[in-house]
Amino acid sequence: MYSPIKPYESGFFPGVNSEKHKLYYEVSGNKEGDPVVFLHGGPGGGTDAKDRQFFNPEKYKASNSRVIVLFDQRGAGKSIPSAELENNTTWDLVKDIEALRQKLGVAKWHVFGGSWGSTLSLAYAETHPDRVKSLVLRGIFTLRPSELRFFYQDGASHLFPEQWDEYLAPIPEAERHDMMKAYHSRLNSSDAKISLAAAKAWAKWEMATSRLIVDAAAIAHAEEDGFATAFARIENHYFINEGFMRDGQLLEKQEIDKIRHIPTIVVQGRYDVVCPATTAWALKRAWPEITLHIIPDAGHSSREPGIEKKLVEAADTMASKGL
Known part of the structure; x- marks a missing residue:
């Protein structure tokens, strides 16, 4: 990772066709560099200062220096209002990026983009292929119902049984046949205590399963009221609505054909249980032209050493091509 830097520009811009949403953005790095936009995960995860460090900010290395653009999607991070679900869909976010x-x-x-950020990157590129120089994607997620079932109903639970029991705990046994629906009713409860408890349990499940080695700091992050509420409410909202897309839409031939010419590098953890490697492989089958790196000793998180290293290399590779 590159050294920490601070933005030289930041502020808010209005969500497209929404008087309510105000989205936080920031720009850092070399003003004369090659522009890159970072799309965070979740949805609802928000950006972090360390996200700038995937990119070369140096003023005097013009071959791969960057204008680094980060922004918090609707309801996430510093964007306001926090955890807002109104006018918050995949296609609203695509309009905001543009x-x-x-x-x-x-x-x-x-x-x-990684995780949900990979979903949004593909959706944006397939909508505006003429505006995309390259794609660097991590932890591929295409929001098919089969992917959601694996993580939220039956799949990852077999690998993390003790964490799964904690995730089950807020939900009565009679409702556990559809965990996303059961959580939806609680995350949107008028009782703030019920809603917050459900948000923390939802967030903790993902934080507990995101790395090859469970990270205590990530678990603690899931206990923060503001983060947990935005993360859980927005994720569940998108997932209960199947991403506001057709099943498998992002992998359809007519959609991939729109972006087949765009240089693309994918970085995937072999033991990612949040976004398993089978989805990255499905993307590779649909789009053989991509470069796929499977990291043998990593899970889902971009903060794992092997994934960090390969993402920095991929970002530098794309910049050095002078696309």
Whole structure:
């Protein structure tokens, strides 16, 4: 990872076709560099200062220095109002990315996203292929019902049984046949105590399963009221609505054909149980032209050493191509 840096520009821009949403954005790195936009996970996860460090910010290395653009999607991170679900869909976010590109005066940019960020990157690229120089994707997630069932109903539970029991705990046995639906009613409860308890349990399940070695700091993050509420409510909202997409839409031939020419590198943890490698392999089968790196000693998190290293290399590779 590159050294920590601070943004030289930050502020808010209005969500497209929404008087309510105000989205936080920031720009750092080299003002004369190659532009890249970072799309965070979740949905609802928000950005972090360390996300800037995947990219080369140096002023005097023009071959791969970057204009680094981060923003918090609707209801996430510093964007306001927090955890807001109204007018919050995949296609609203695609419109927001394009609005931010226009606001910053960027003709084309590299797109970098992991987990839900990979979903949104593909959706954006398939909608605006002429605005994307390259894609660097991590932990591929295409929001098919089969992927959601594996993580939230029957799959990952076989590998993390003690954490799964904690995830089950807030839900009566009679409702456990559909965990996403059961959580949906509690996350949207008028009782703040019920809603917050459900949010923390939902967030903790993902934080507990995101790394090859369970990370105590990630678990603690799931206990933070603001993060847990936004993360859980927005994720569940998207997932209960199947991403506002057709099943397998992002992998359909007519959609992949729109972006087949875009240079793309995928970094995937072999033991990722949040977004298992089978989805990255499905993308590779649909789109043989991509470069797929499977990291043998990693799970889902971008903070794992092997994934961090390969993502930095991938970002530098795309910048050095001078696309």
